[in-house]
Amino acid sequence: MKERIVFMGTPVFACAILKCLKEADYDVVLVVSQPDKKVGRKQLIQETPVKALAQTYGIEVFQPERIKDAYEQILRYRPDLIVTCAYGQMIPEALLHAPRHGSVNVHASLLPKLRGGAPIHKAIINGDSQSGISIMRMVKQMDAGAVMKQVAVAITQDDTMGTLSEKLAAAGGKLLLECLPLILRDEAVFIEQDESQATFAYNISKEEEKIDFTKPLQNVYDQIRGLIPSPIGYAFLNGKKIKFHAVRKKEQAHAHQNGELVGMMEGALAIACEGGYLLVEELQMEGKAKLDAKSFYNGAGRNLIGSCIM
Structure with a gap:
């Protein structure tokens, strides 16, 4: 029997991770995404990119306003593993620890650098020469979980947030697929982050x-x-x-x-x-x-x- 995976993500960046999971034939039983938003002058409802992609695969989508008040509905899907990527809400510990293989996150920085919701924006704004992807355990504190594996991605002088996002998304999908077999066999080794080196990339104000x-x-x-x-x-x-x-x-x-x-x-x-x-x-x-x-x-x-x- 295949391991049951719940995927949690919202923006375009996270779509690449969901796509990799499906193309590698992992059993994604549920996708959790932020609620759809009204956009533009006409205030038309726009689906999140991850929701739109999930629907093309025929995967059920759950979009709670406040996940801390609705996470028990996710547990009904009996996930063996939760994979998150740029979901956008703090996830309750009770949900993170429920799957037998735990919960892992695909984060777009070389942790402990640039924890937070805008690591790609801030890497370029800060003038950094490289960014990267970290596969980490999800914990209550923002992006503070132990890290299994990382890969660096160079930032060129021509890169924008958009082009760097594309490079990081491709690297993130590839790295996750390298890590998942070990995670699902409970053989992965996770190393705690050095808190003294932590920096933050909060959402753009x-x-x-x-x-x-x-x-x-x-x-x-x-x-x-x-x-x-x-x-x-x-x-x-x-x-x-x-x-x-x-x-x-x-x-x-x-x-x-x-x-x-x-x-x-x-x-x-x-x-x-x-x-x-x-x-x-x-x-x-x-x-x-x-x-x-x-x-x-x-x-x-x-x-x-x-x-x-x-």
Whole structure:
């Protein structure tokens, strides 16, 4: 008889892990995901990515508002193992310890570094040269469980939160499949984390989405690409919010004021920063559609040259 697995996850990143479990023919008897949310101006209900994928496999989906008040329904599925990945709620200890093989998590950092809900965003924002995946035991404390195995993933200067997520998701699925046979035979060795080395990557706040153009070019560049494709960094231009969807950087000495909109440069809209220029390829003004830099410049942008982005 196959071991019964309950999978818990919510965003696109977690989809890769569920897909690996199914393609490896593991018996996923239930998927637990966050409740669907209303999005956009029309407040249309949008399914979580993990729910949508689970339905294509014909797996039953459970979406409790508060899992601590509803976890007993999960126990009815008699899981032998719980696998979590970016679920989004603190899971009660009674549920974590119920399966005979316990509960394991696929976390997108090299623990104990970057515990929390935004390790991929923060790795880029912090300017780190690598991230990684950790397979760990689930415990009550956030991402503090013992670690079985890790794999490092390099972060390039071209990576955004989106591209790094794709690389980490692929690495996470592969690593989990390497670990599962040992976990299900109760032969896995888990090593406790060094608490003195722990750092945290809490969910991105509204304040962290605001780009500070008084900082050096590399810091500005890292912050913006760490917020692409979501939640997207912004600043203000003539009192209107401007969002940055695609950027490059050019290191070069100049005499412009930090945040000054300089004009077109190498096919992008150049904004002066300490140490060079932020080259914006795609942007979005408040109340407007997303535009490439040339289209923006040929429209309203040409008359804004010399203005400062705050």
